[in-house]
Amino acid sequence: MLTCRSTRELQRFCAQGRLDRQTISLVPTMGYLHEGHLSLIREGRKKADLLVVSIYVNPLQFSPNEDLESYPSSPERDAVLCEEAGADVLFLPGHEDLYPTDYQTTVSIGTVADGLCGASRPGHFNGVCTVVLKLFNLVQPNVAIFGNKDYQQLQVIRTMTRDLNLDIAVIGMPIIRDPDGVALSSRNKNLSDRERTEALCLPESLALAEKLVLRGERDSASILNQVRAHIACRELAEIDYVTIVDPNTLEILSGNIHSDALVALAVRFGTTRLIDNRVLRLSHESTAGDNQGL
Amino acid sequence: MLTCRSTRELQRFCAQGRLDRQTISLVPTMGYLHEGHLSLIREGRKKADLLVVSIYVNPLQFSPNEDLESYPSSPERDAVLCEEAGADVLFLPGHEDLYPTDYQTTVSIGTVADGLCGASRPGHFNGVCTVVLKLFNLVQPNVAIFGNKDYQQLQVIRTMTRDLNLDIAVIGMPIIRDPDGVALSSRNKNLSDRERTEALCLPESLALAEKLVLRGERDSASILNQVRAHIACRELAEIDYVTIVDPNTLEILSGNIHSDALVALAVRFGTTRLIDNRVLRLSHESTAGDNQGL
Numbered sequence: 001m002l003t004c005r006s007t008r009e010l011q012r013f014c015a016q017g018r019l020d021r022q023t024i025s026l027v028p029t030m031g032y033l034h035e036g037h038l039s040l041i042r043e044g045r046k047k048a049d050l051l052v053v054s055i056y057v058n059p060l061q062f063s064p065n066e067d068l069e070s071y072p073s074s075p076e077r078d079a080v081l082c083e084e085a086g087a088d089v090l091f092l093p094g095h096e097d098l099y100p101t102d103y104q105t106t107v108s109i110g111t112v113a114d115g116l117c118g119a120s121r122p123g124h125f126n127g128v129c130t131v132v133l134k135l136f137n138l139v140q141p142n143v144a145i146f147g148n149k150d151y152q153q154l155q156v157i158r159t160m161t162r163d164l165n166l167d168i169a170v171i172g173m174p175i176i177r178d179p180d181g182v183a184l185s186s187r188n189k190n191l192s193d194r195e196r197t198e199a200l201c202l203p204e205s206l207a208l209a210e211k212l213v214l215r216g217e218r219d220s221a222s223i224l225n226q227v228r229a230h231i232a233c234r235e236l237a238e239i240d241y242v243t244i245v246d247p248n249t250l251e252i253l254s255g256n257i258h259s260d261a262l263v264a265l266a267v268r269f270g271t272t273r274l275i276d277n278r279v280l281r282l283s284h285e286s287t288a289g290d291n292q293g294l
Numbered sequence: 295m296l297t298c299r300s301t302r303e304l305q306r307f308c309a310q311g312r313l314d315r316q317t318i319s320l321v322p323t324m325g326y327l328h329e330g331h332l333s334l335i336r337e338g339r340k341k342a343d344l345l346v347v348s349i350y351v352n353p354l355q356f357s358p359n360e361d362l363e364s365y366p367s368s369p370e371r372d373a374v375l376c377e378e379a380g381a382d383v384l385f386l387p388g389h390e391d392l393y394p395t396d397y398q399t400t401v402s403i404g405t406v407a408d409g410l411c412g413a414s415r416p417g418h419f420n421g422v423c424t425v426v427l428k429l430f431n432l433v434q435p436n437v438a439i440f441g442n443k444d445y446q447q448l449q450v451i452r453t454m455t456r457d458l459n460l461d462i463a464v465i466g467m468p469i470i471r472d473p474d475g476v477a478l479s480s481r482n483k484n485l486s487d488r489e490r491t492e493a494l495c496l497p498e499s500l501a502l503a504e505k506l507v508l509r510g511e512r513d514s515a516s517i518l519n520q521v522r523a524h525i526a527c528r529e530l531a532e533i534d535y536v537t538i539v540d541p542n543t544l545e546i547l548s549g550n551i552h553s554d555a556l557v558a559l560a561v562r563f564g565t566t567r568l569i570d571n572r573v574l575r576l577s578h579e580s581t582a583g584d585n586q587g588l
Contacts, residue, residue, distance in 0.1 A: 007459055015461070021313075102543075104404025105423070105457035111398055129399070137459045140434075163399035165301055165431045167309070249396075 001083040003090045007098065007138055010091050014052070014139050022049035026141035028132060031055035032072040032186035033081050036176040040145045043173055045086035047143045053082045054091040054135055056098070060106070061127030067271065072189045091138075098134060106130045112159045112250050116152045116264055117275065120240050125156045132157055136166060144168050149175045149183050151264060151277045155250055175276070177203065183276045195269035198234040202267060205230040205242075206278040209263045213280045218256040220244045223263070223280075231267055240266035240273060247279055257282065295377040297384045301392065301432055304385050308346070308433050316343035320435035322426060325349035326366040326480035327375045330470040334439045337467055339380035341437045347376045348385040348429055350392070354400070355421030361565065366483045385432075392428060400424045406453045406544050410446045410558055411569065414534050419450045426451055430460060438462050443469045443477050445558060445571045449544055469570070471497065477570045489563035492528040496561060499524040499536075500572040503557045507574045512550040514538045517557070517574075525561055534560035534567060541573055551576065 004010040017024055025048035027040045033055075044051045055078055062068035075092070082090045106126055113125035136144065144161075146154045154172045161170050176184045181203035182196070191199060205227040212223050224242055231237050242265040244253045253261050257280070264277035298304040311318055319342035321334045327349075338345045349372055356362035369386070376384045400420055407419035430438065438455075440448045448466045455464050470478045475497035476490070485493060499521045506517050518536055525531050536559040538547045547555050551574070558571035 011459070011461060018312075019315075102405075103457055104406060105454050106402045108400045108402050109398060111396075134457075134459045137461070160399045163397055163428075165305070165428045167305060167431070 001079075001087050001090055003079065003092060005092050005094065007093060010052070010089065010093075010138050013089055014050075017050045018140065023142045024048050024050045024052060024139060025143040025145060026135060026139045027051070027053045027087075027145050028135050029053065029055050030057045030071065030186065031078050032074050032189065033078045034176070034184045034186065036147050036149065036184040038081060038085050039176050040147060040173050041082065041085040041087060043171065044143065044145050047145070047171070048141070050088045051086060052089045052091060052139050052141065053085075053087040054093070054139075056091075056093050056131065058098075058127060058131040059095070060099070060130055061121075061124050063121060063123065066121070067187070067190070067273075070190060070271070072186050091135075098131070107133050107160060107164075109156050109160055113152070113156050115245065115250055115252060116241060116243060117266060118152065118156075120266060125153070128153055129156060129160045133160065133164070136161075136168060141168055143171060145171045145173060147175065148172045149185065149275065149277070151262065152250060155248070181207070183274075185274060187272050187274060190272045191269055195236055195272065198236050199267075199269060199274060201231050201234045201237060202265065202274060202276045205265070206263055206276060209244075210278060210280055213257075213282065218258075220253050220255065220257050220261070227263065227265070231265070236269050238268040240268055244280070259283065295373075295381050295384055297373065297386060299386050299388065301387060304346070304383065304387075304432050307383055308344075311344045312434065317436045318342050318344045318346060318433060319437040319439060320429060320433045321345070321347045321381075321439050322429050323347065323349050324351045324365065324480065325372050326368050326483065327372045328470075328478045328480065330441050330443065330478040332375060332379050333470050334441060334467050335376065335379040335381060337465065338437065338439050341439070341465070342435070344382045345380060346383045346385060346433050346435065347381045348387070348433075350385075350387055350425065352421060352425040353389070354393070354424055355418050357415060357417065360415070361481070361484070361567075364484060364565070366480050385429075392425070401427050401454060401458075403450050403454060407446070407450050409539065409544055409546060410535060410537060411560060412446065412450075414560060419447070422447055423450060423454050427454065427458070430455075430462060435462055437465060439465045439467060441469065442466045443479065443569065443571070445556065446544060449542070475501070477568075479568060481566050481568060484566045485563055489530055489566065492530050493561075493563060493568060495525050495528045495531060496559065496568060496570045499559070500557060500570060503538075504572060504574055507551075507576065512552075514547050514549065514551050514555070521557065521559070525559070530563050532562040534562055538574070553577065 025044035027044045029037050057071050107129035109129050158170050182199050228242050244261050244263050247262040261280045266275045319338035321338045323331050351365050401423035452464050476493050503521050521536050538555050538557050541556040555574045560569045
């Protein structure tokens with residue numbers, strides 16, 4: 001595995017790959033890799049001849065009051081995991097290389113970024129789009145792979161990719177969970193034992209939403225009330241949002257739901273903000289099993 | 295010459311070209327081609343194996359009060375000129391193809407777009423960047439060619455290209471002028487005879503600035519006052535701006551100028567707004583000749 005620390009080195013490697021008619025897959029991450037990331041990397045390995053994994057904690061997508069400083073990091077372990085999972089290149093860029101002092105270009109994304117995390121984190125998705133577009137341009141991948149846990153991020157990137165006429169297949173992969181159901185997240189490291197125990201209410205509340213729909217409940221307000229009530233009874237949980245939206249446009253679904261819907265939530269435990277989501281299937285192929293591979 | 299009317303058709307052609315290891319040059323235009331455009335197209339012909347010319351009047355770069363509706367058009371003549379100048383592909387996209395109804399992604403550019411035309415035309419350069427980025431992604435050219443008349447546009451696109459890590463050589467070409475010195479522009483068509491006669495004051499005033507510098511004048515305010523006075527004595531000319539800026543950053547140069555500087559101006563004649571510029575050379579290789587090929 002080649003470790004590239006400069007954009008020039010990465011561009012050179014990828015340009016040579018294209019000249020050799022190799023296809024390329026890209027898995028952008030912020031590091032502190034867990035099984036969720038590794039599932040993306042393994043999928044990337046299958047999808048193309050060359051696999052590039054990037055690790056970069058992008059300051060553009062953090063507000064001043066957010067956890068940029070405390071975002072966990074384990075570069076040596078990450079490198080071992082990437083190599084084991086079959087990466088050809090690990091890209092570890094420096095800030096000055098990606099954002100020189102006179103840097104002045106950003107991507108702005110519209111309605112798909114307005115609700116959910118976009119409402120709680122103003123500018124977040126513009127920062128995500130900007131860095132992902134830069135990575136796309138550096139690597140020029142055929143395939144880019146993201147996790148469904150950051151569901152809105154996935155839809156935002158799909159929208160940007162379509163709008164900017166990028167010839168890249170954007171793939172979303174199922175959420176990977178701990179045995180108790182809590183979605184894997186690098187931020188779980190920052191939870192106290194008690195917070196981690198209480199975080200179980202997130203997947204529980206999503207399972208509750210699914211159970212309600214299976215039983216015939218269609219009123220989104222009623223479903224949301226019960227999901228919120230389940231979370232609110234945990235002492236340390238502070239709800240940021242719990243919403244039911246259209247899985248493609250992310251528009252809020254109010255009243256009765258008539259087709260597949262996404263229940264998405266963000267909840268704070270102390271300074272740690274966790275997100276999770278689940279697709280509520282109403283289409284006739286609906287199953288009660290894992291339905292994250294939308 | 296192939297005429298592509300859909301993004302898919304263009305993408306397919308360019309992808310095949312890349313597979314065949316052909317280099318590609320791109321000349322984006324808004325049509326109603328004149329010798330200025332043709333000089334770009336001929337340069338594009340020299341610079342790569344395949345040459346794509348696009349003609350699209352991009353609504354995103356026009357404000358509601360601007361001349362989108364009256365922008366001149368001559369598609370049949372343009373096609374003949376493109377073919378004669380050696381284009382392999384003429385791209386004539388439809389609005390719905392480039393901007394579907396749920397389109398929501400734009401590029402925002404910073405300080406390089408703040409002054410000059412960016413100050414008079416809010417949002418203009420974000421619109422330019424967005425459509426140029428889309429064309430860049432569709433064509434994936436090795437070389438893209440723009441004219442120096444739209445000097446700020448050229449610097450904006452260079453900035454975007456660098457910031458977004460696009461592996462594209464952006465080339466600026468000298469301004470092409472009518473025999474009397476007026477810069478060629480598709481908008482000249484919309485001038486009355488009297489306006490066209492008065493428009494001569496633009497190149498005259500730039501020549502005056504150069505003459506002043508050659509004589510040793512260094513005070514930017516003094517140069518600007520004389521340039522403005524020369525234009526202001528024409529009855530139909532209404533100055534939008536006349537400015538002296540750094541040729542790279544486009545920051546305003548006040549006080550004495552110490553190195554190469556750009557004098558740039560925009561002047562309205564009735565509803566037609568014309569722009570022009572000239573580099574004032576102070577470096578030791580300075581010449582009094584045509585100095586537009588910066």
